[in-house]
Amino acid sequence: MSQIFDEVTIPARLAFGSTGGVERKTEVVELASGHERRSTPWAMGRRRYLVGAGLRSLDDMAVLTAFFEARQGRLRGFRFRDFADYKSCAPSGVVSAGDQVIGVGDGVRTAFSLCKAYGAVTRAIAKPMAGTVKLAVGGVETDGFALDAATGAVTLDAAPGEGKVVTAGFWFDTPVRFDTDRLEVTLDSFEAGRMAAVPLVEIRGV
Known part of the structure; x- marks a missing residue:
């Protein structure tokens, strides 16, 4: 099945302050003898990120909200510039x-x-x-x-x-999608607030 993917990159300033990295899937079976058998169904690691937690400007939060709405939450994929691994x-x-x-x-x-x-x-x-x-x-x-x-x-x-x-x-860029269908914003003052970290997950086959 083809995936819905938009060839757009999330604004770079929303990525600064992000956290994330590579995850692996390892299956560990412990035998009666105490030995282990380890295997993985994944040939390659998968990237996960958290963005938006460092945002304080309501304008930046509005940009992220608009981008989230345009992607329809988890539905549509997009590009993410991982500044720790982009070359x-x-x-x-x-x-x-x-x-x-x-x-x-x-x-x-x-x-x-x-x-x-x-x-x-x-x-x-x-x-x-x-x-x-x-x-x-x-x-x-x-x-x-x-x-x-x-x-x-x-x-x-x-x-x-x-x-x-x-x-x-x-x-x-890394092809990703939002890994949530909900954004949460806390209003601290008239012109400032806080946003809960928004998870992104790498998608394959695009």
Whole structure:
């Protein structure tokens, strides 16, 4: 089933002060002997965030409320810029075309998908930021490609030769949705208030 997704990014100022990170799903079975068997049905971790808790301006709360209403609560997905992990390189680094290996040429294939490696785990990058993507074939940077910023697919003008490594650098957003259908605001004064933290959860398959 296709998911309803809006190609819009939640305003960056609403993300500052957010908390969050990666969650994993691990199933642990304790045997009678005291030993354990551990397994996971997830190939990749899932991101969760809390936003809005640091907001004090009623204007900013109104912006978040409007964004929440436009997404119809949990119904519609959107982009979120995780400032702790939004580049193909380290957060303090400068993106280069050699940051991430996205494939190896065979002389025929022209389509590749952006991804980012976390040790032995590879994360598909479905929501790159248009205008930031750099590509190299065999270590030589090229601008002969087309990007689908809604899927993370790149199509080269010419198929890389056999064994040519294709690499990429980019900024990206995390596809998320609200994980609640309710917002709560406390009015502290005429022009200030507090908002309960609003949960976001990463969505897959978009």
